[in-house]
Amino acid sequence: MTAIDPLDPAGVDDMLGADEKAVRDSVRRLCAELIDPYVATWFEDGDLPSVREIATEFGKLGLLGMHLEGYGCAGMSAVDYGLACMELEASDSGIRSLVSVQGSLAMFAIRRHGSEEQRREWLPRMATGEAIGCFGLTEPDHGSDPGSMRTRARRDGSDWILDGRKMWITNGLVADVAVVWANTEEGIRGFVVPTTAPGFSAPVMKHKLSLRASITSELVLDGVRLPADAAFPEVRGLRGPLSCLNEARYGIVWGAMGAARSAFAAALEYAGQREQFGRPIAGFQLTQAKLARMATELTNGRLLALHLGRRKDAGAVRPHEISMGKLNNVAKALDICRTARTILGANGVSLEYPVIRHMTNLESVLTYEGTEEVHLLTLGRALTGQNAFH
Incomplete structure (x- = not known):
């Protein structure tokens, strides 16, 4: 019998192109060097102490927002992105979550729904890992039913005032920008919130026994004042x-x-x-x-x-x-x-x-x-x- 690869006994790899295999292998090599020797200790300690360094190295490889077009993003295929996710999670789900929240939630939201000014301000820095993003949707009492969220945004002159709480937010403590969804008189809207804004805080959630090599926070918005152009301009509702x-x-x-x-x-x-x-x-x-x-x-x-x-x-x-x-x-x-x-x-x-x-x-x-x-x-x-x- 011809020897087989025990990790691919049906030859699924034969369905991948050379460029796709190269993407997969480059992510695998980076994880073997940057993540695998340390991740068990991070998990045991319940921390991800090198998150900034990791984000920067991932940015150098083009992993952050890799499936998005323009603004410094790599513009790679969905299959390339999927292969990268598989290698990242082979190291640890928390590491894949770091990349997923950055690229598929925060960056995707700004790329798909943001204004041109919001895209230019945030996406290039997020693609390199200079800026880290998080995504605020889930709340203490509303997970699977986000339409009932209690976070509110109200107009005050030309500004917006945000009040509410979000829970189980990956990257929250270390984020430079948060995409926050809130109920308004016009329905649910998204806001680009710099984490330096007065009234914004992100206390760490402790006592997790899962995703321990990942930073998980609450987001607390206590009268956070934002300019009018902090809101996504067009999208309304849960869409x-x-x-x-x-x-x-x-x-x-x-x-x-x-x-x-x-x-x-x-x-x-x-x-x-x-x-x-x-x-x-x-x-x-x-x-x-x-x-x-x-x-x-x-x-x-x-x-x-x-x-x-x-x-x-x-x-x-x-x-x-x-x-x-x-x-x-x-x-x-x-x-x-x-x-x-x-x-x-x-x-x-x-x-x-x-x-x-x-x-x-x-x-x-x-x-x-x-x-x-x-x-x-x-x-x-x-x-x-x-x-x-x-």
Whole structure:
């Protein structure tokens, strides 16, 4: 038999072009140098102390807003961006979240909905990592129902005054700019908020047991005064923030497979080295069954991600398709991590191996950018034409 790549037994890589492989490999090399030697310690400490350095290095490689056009952004394909997300999350979900929030939420929002002045002011600096962004949508009492948000923006002469709170905000403490969504008399609107504005604060959220190598904050807006041109000029209603969430969800479809691949690789290597009853556990039927099922689900998830990426590049992908991708790939990635944990036994809960870190991270990924329930109902609405959200 011809030898196979155990991490790609169906030859999915053969469907990638040379340039796409080069993008993937460059991100993998950077993560191997910049992230992998340190991420377990960051996770254990519950901190990301080198976030500015990491953002700068990612900016040098063109990762920040890489799928956006102009203003210093790389203008790469959806598949290129997906491959980058897979490599970033193979290192850690928190690292992929850093890039996703920067590019697919904050930068995408400014690029898609911002004024020309807002784009010129922020996007070039965000693309290099000089400026870090965050995205304020989720609130303490309103996650899956953002239309009921309590954050308010009211006019005061030609200015806007913002009051409210946002929760679970990646990059909040270190951000230079926040895209904040608020209810107004005209409906929900987006605002570009410099984090130096009086009345703005971002206290760190502590006691997390997931995404620990990531900075998560509240956003507190206490009478934050902004000029009239801080508001996005045209977009009204949930269409604005949901368009951004769809971009972030697409990256998760790929990223989850990176976490799954890392856990599978760890289990495969461990099974070949760990001996019980006089031989490696990889030689036992039950272990091989676990590995075979993990490899199959990993392959299926990668194929789905690649298919959606090709459709996105063709301008054909629809929101319910991305919901299907996130729904499937995060759930399957969790299954792969949990199965990998059983192969490693007690070592599966040690940070000497990446498995438990990926597994706990994915518990957050399962929920953010739309819970399982939200994606099930999104897909159900597309299948039946009936809206079960209300």
